[in-house]
Amino acid sequence: MTAAIELRSVRRAFGATVAVDDVSFAIEQGEFFSMLGPSGSGKTTCLRVIAGFEQPDSGAVFLEGLDVSGTPPYGRDVNTVFQDYALFPHMSVLDNVTYGLRVRRVPAAECRRRADEMLALVKLADMGARRPAQLSGGQKQRVALARALINQPKVLLLDEPLGALDLKLREEMQLELRLLQRRLGITFVYVTHDQGEALSMSDRVAVFNRGRIEQLDAPEALYARPRTAFAARFVGGANVIEGRYAVRGENIEIADPAAPAPAGTVRREGTIVDTQYQGAVRRWQVRTDDGELITATRPDRADTSQAREPGARVALRWAHTHMIELAAD
Amino acid sequence: MAAAIAAGAAPFPPRALATWFHRRPLLAAWLLLVPPLLWFGTVYLGSLFALLAQSFYAIDEFTATIVPRLTLATWAQLLTQPAHLDIVLRTTAMAIAVTIAAAIIAFPIANHMACHASGRMKAFFHVAVMLPMWTSYLVKVYAWRLILAKEGILAWCLAALGLDGVLDALLRTPGIGGPSLTSSYLGMFIVFVYMWLPFMILPIAAALERVPRSLIAASADLGARPAQTFWRVTLPLAMPGIAAGSIFTFSLTLGDYIIPSVVGAPGYFIGMMVYQQQGTAGNIPLAAAFSVVPIVLIGIYLALARRAGAFDAL
Numbered sequence: 001m002t003a004a005i006e007l008r009s010v011r012r013a014f015g016a017t018v019a020v021d022d023v024s025f026a027i028e029q030g031e032f033f034s035m036l037g038p039s040g041s042g043k044t045t046c047l048r049v050i051a052g053f054e055q056p057d058s059g060a061v062f063l064e065g066l067d068v069s070g071t072p073p074y075g076r077d078v079n080t081v082f083q084d085y086a087l088f089p090h091m092s093v094l095d096n097v098t099y100g101l102r103v104r105r106v107p108a109a110e111c112r113r114r115a116d117e118m119l120a121l122v123k124l125a126d127m128g129a130r131r132p133a134q135l136s137g138g139q140k141q142r143v144a145l146a147r148a149l150i151n152q153p154k155v156l157l158l159d160e161p162l163g164a165l166d167l168k169l170r171e172e173m174q175l176e177l178r179l180l181q182r183r184l185g186i187t188f189v190y191v192t193h194d195q196g197e198a199l200s201m202s203d204r205v206a207v208f209n210r211g212r213i214e215q216l217d218a219p220e221a222l223y224a225r226p227r228t229a230f231a232a233r234f235v236g237g238a239n240v241i242e243g244r245y246a247v248r249g250e251n252i253e254i255a256d257p258a259a260p261a262p263a264g265t266v267r268r269e270g271t272i273v274d275t276q277y278q279g280a281v282r283r284w285q286v287r288t289d290d291g292e293l294i295t296a297t298r299p300d301r302a303d304t305s306q307a308r309e310p311g312a313r314v315a316l317r318w319a320h321t322h323m324i325e326l327a328a329d
Numbered sequence: 330m331a332a333a334i335a336a337g338a339a340p341f342p343p344r345a346l347a348t349w350f351h352r353r354p355l356l357a358a359w360l361l362l363v364p365p366l367l368w369f370g371t372v373y374l375g376s377l378f379a380l381l382a383q384s385f386y387a388i389d390e391f392t393a394t395i396v397p398r399l400t401l402a403t404w405a406q407l408l409t410q411p412a413h414l415d416i417v418l419r420t421t422a423m424a425i426a427v428t429i430a431a432a433i434i435a436f437p438i439a440n441h442m443a444c445h446a447s448g449r450m451k452a453f454f455h456v457a458v459m460l461p462m463w464t465s466y467l468v469k470v471y472a473w474r475l476i477l478a479k480e481g482i483l484a485w486c487l488a489a490l491g492l493d494g495v496l497d498a499l500l501r502t503p504g505i506g507g508p509s510l511t512s513s514y515l516g517m518f519i520v521f522v523y524m525w526l527p528f529m530i531l532p533i534a535a536a537l538e539r540v541p542r543s544l545i546a547a548s549a550d551l552g553a554r555p556a557q558t559f560w561r562v563t564l565p566l567a568m569p570g571i572a573a574g575s576i577f578t579f580s581l582t583l584g585d586y587i588i589p590s591v592v593g594a595p596g597y598f599i600g601m602m603v604y605q606q607q608g609t610a611g612n613i614p615l616a617a618a619f620s621v622v623p624i625v626l627i628g629i630y631l632a633l634a635r636r637a638g639a640f641d642a643l
Contacts, residue, residue: 051550053546053550072549073549073550074550074551074553079550080546082543082547083543086541086547090565090566090641099561100552103548103552103553103554104552
């Protein structure tokens, strides 16, 4: 099967800043694909190259096998949900949703019918007459989604679509987007800087750093076997020991300095720098005697929160099997 | 910080006073607002209404003095005398033509300033647009008189390009033509458009500046070609700016009396009529009535613009 989208050696620079540097990847039909990375890592530029808002300086973009590198956005069968929603403020919700159909001269009756369908799909059935200014953030988000999906695009591009919503609404929308994607079977390309979001929603995640992809993997593989120090730290905040190994905080035990180390474990002594209570878990930041800062994450039960204050001496230990060897950066 | 204050001079106003006002924000706001409101109310609105009231005063035909007796005679005279109506229509037609031309010329410039130029280029455009307004109005009008003269540089340039036939044809056109550009409505139109163009460019640029780039991108993303994006998104969102600019160009044209008296055909304009009636003719009521006309026209214009949806984007 032809890939829904393929980027081949795409490079895009703004002046001296190289935003996307020789990036290649293919996205399969019907896949929920996330581009994850900190701001300035090139993920949004990549999305804009796919949408056609940016032209690659070199390399090519393929949409279902067709080279669209020079095609303007209005000639590409992809639609975008923008970070700021980009709803037209001078149009009603209905006119916003039907915009893509109207510019293609679809008859008014059909516009109306499909818009009603779409608005029902995003649970805004009776909001058609409102102006965007009269909607809440979550509602605007849904209108933006309906406006893009009504065109039945081959690929839906989402640029940090949940960034402006509060936590509860975010989690609801994450689930809804995932269900919607499964139901419609459209390829989703999702840009986010939130690793939790990327892990929970995606079939595959591309981790971006400084214009390049550090790792492209399924969420489970990304979490279990980070390949680089950056990927290990950015996804799930793993500890990087001696620059070569990743150890997840939840695999690190905190023990008394006097306690002996069981066989098959690595042991480090150090001083607690800080602890943070996070509800289900408590994080401990420990400066080891060889100068590394290690974070252990333990369930907050009585046995671990035994009155260890910053400044206390502790021993950290973890099984050899929990050390993941990293490729050199 | 505290030490620095203690070491320096006592702050003014005293902190206690500032705190007292901080607790009474409404009082502070009113104290700041009342003086300018008084000034605005008396000097601007007060004098304006005093002037308008004069249009209902009677004038003694024999002594040509104003009698504070209410009458509609002046208004009847304005609305029934064909010569007066001609002046109103001529001025309005010119104002509409100037406004449309200014909007068409201003839009691409404003669009470039707001959406494409950045940094130094943007600053350059703003200065370049405002630069002509820093020189004397009269100098510019008389300069245009020389430019447009029969032996002026414009005619010379057109002749050098072999386009003098076009100019002659334009000058022969009834209604806008005349013996030369300096004594035709076409010449007056050119000067008006030149004079008021910055007043149109700046509001449009300000309106376009507020349009998020993502809206233009979204329109293209949804399949709209650039021309469709312009008509459906850019232009409607720029409408408040165009409306604001056109209020300037429209009212400035309606009220001006210098350009029509220095450049252009002999027909009278509202501004000239006001100037003449309140000056040499001494007919203050008629001058006042003529000054009401632009206000009424602007009111009608705004109502029409509002109905057409020009302010929907606000």
